[in-house]
Amino acid sequence: MPKAVLMDHDGAIDDLLSQLLVLTMPDVDLIGVTVTPADCYIEPALESTYKLLQLMGKEQIPLGRGDYYGINAFPSEWRARPEIINALPMLINLPKAPDPYTYLSAPDLIIDRLTNAPGNVTMLMTGPCSNLVLALEKAPELAAKLEEVVWMAGAFNVSGNVQTFQHDGSAEWNVLWDPISTKKLLELELPLTFIPLDVTNHVPVTKAFLSTLATQIDYNLSNLTGQFWALTIDTIPGYYYTYFMWDILATSYLAMPEQFKTEVVKAKVSTRPPNAGQTYLDDAGYSVKIATDVNVEYFYEYLLTQ
Numbered sequence: 001m002p003k004a005v006l007m008d009h010d011g012a013i014d015d016l017l018s019q020l021l022v023l024t025m026p027d028v029d030l031i032g033v034t035v036t037p038a039d040c041y042i043e044p045a046l047e048s049t050y051k052l053l054q055l056m057g058k059e060q061i062p063l064g065r066g067d068y069y070g071i072n073a074f075p076s077e078w079r080a081r082p083e084i085i086n087a088l089p090m091l092i093n094l095p096k097a098p099d100p101y102t103y104l105s106a107p108d109l110i111i112d113r114l115t116n117a118p119g120n121v122t123m124l125m126t127g128p129c130s131n132l133v134l135a136l137e138k139a140p141e142l143a144a145k146l147e148e149v150v151w152m153a154g155a156f157n158v159s160g161n162v163q164t165f166q167h168d169g170s171a172e173w174n175v176l177w178d179p180i181s182t183k184k185l186l187e188l189e190l191p192l193t194f195i196p197l198d199v200t201n202h203v204p205v206t207k208a209f210l211s212t213l214a215t216q217i218d219y220n221l222s223n224l225t226g227q228f229w230a231l232t233i234d235t236i237p238g239y240y241y242t243y244f245m246w247d248i249l250a251t252s253y254l255a256m257p258e259q260f261k262t263e264v265v266k267a268k269v270s271t272r273p274p275n276a277g278q279t280y281l282d283d284a285g286y287s288v289k290i291a292t293d294v295n296v297e298y299f300y301e302y303l304l305t306q
């Protein structure tokens, strides 16, 4: 039986690549995708999301539109990238995507998908957690349907990746966007696995990887993903703006959990400056699983194979 997976992403390059990666997994049944307007603008991001489904012959998978906006906005230059994606040669001429305002709102789609799933569902989140929290506030009984929540977010024993005003740099962006929803998520005590910066710091996007990927461009997916990744290279080499395979690593956890080192810890989140969105270990906190290390060679090889 394939694993039923519901995905919420926020439209960045690695989010869209993560959606593609999920669609290549033979043991995963993707039952819906919701988009959070965090590291993207919602309309072009929903268009990219739809186009990638089309490309894989999966346009029947339902989409949900995030209408909720978090507390701390992402930089606009980052949010604009799906416009470029939609203009790439392999995507620009695909049939037009539906009007994004015909979709259900994201929390309603999450409720619908969990309600109608015959068994339990794994939720993969590669952006902020607000849509899931909103859905569970509306329908708390559906928490029991969640097999596992896998979330790219947080920074526990390493520095954060936020550099902005009123901030000491200790937070990771997906948490900073909506620290209040993160606090609520921890309080729900779901089976929650973080793929935080502690582990994603091990997997930068490197030119060596892109160079190897380029040797296989006769495969359509290698060609397309090489073009996506090239859009992130302007961020190399300054540390704070190095692009990592953040969401891709979280997505790979679905297929290769045994390649990760994890720990069960107690954690909390700060909701106020100067460290809003900081996730930290605290004996009085909530029990969560965090990934701390991964077999990096195996991971890069897995991506090249998929």
Ligand code: AGV
Binding pocket: 012, 013, 014, 015, 039, 078, 126, 127, 152, 161, 172, 173, 174, 235, 240, 241, 242, 243, 246, 247
């Ligand atoms: O903090 C990592 C999260 C991931 O979900 N995102 C990007 C990934 O999709 C925010 C982010 C941090 N640094 C960035 C980000 C950068 N340099 N460009 C775009 N987004």
Ligand code: CA
Binding pocket: 009, 010, 011, 012, 014, 015, 039, 126, 127, 247
């Ligand atoms: Ca993301």
